[in-house]
């Protein structure tokens with residue numbers, strides 16, 4: 001199998017690994033860079049469990065070839081501050097946690113790109129992140145709480 005050197009700015013550090021040519025970004029992150037916080041759910045762009053920020057925007061890393069990320073800034077759930085995780089979890093937002101890394105990364109994008117969203121719009125915005133065991137009310141309350149606190153601090 002052919003390999004190539006993939007260089008990323010990964011969670012604030014420039015890193016390079018030799019990886020299989022056809023790897024998905026999800027696989028490169030988990031198996032080559034050892035960041036297993038990003039989860040695979042459906043593997044086909046439907047559930048959002050694998051969401052990371054690529055050049056600042058949320059993407060499903062199961063749908064991105066690793067080589068498309070060459071030279072880019074990539075942020076994964078491992079770069080999330082403890083305080084952000086604490087605030088998101090304050091409303092009991094997860095059970096099995098498979099969906100949580102993706103939800104956290106989408107919520108982080110919202111914090112970095114503040115906008116006024118009512119509950120309906122927030123629900124729609126988060127509709128790409130599916131949760132099969134907790135339900136959404138706690139998740140949405142956690143995100144609202146995080147956004148309110150970020151707004152209060154800015």
Ligand code: FES
Nearest residue numbers: 041042043048062
């Ligand atoms: S694992 Fe990527 S969207 Fe489901």
Ligand code: FES
Nearest residue numbers: 095096097131132
């Ligand atoms: S907490 Fe289990 S899928 Fe969301």
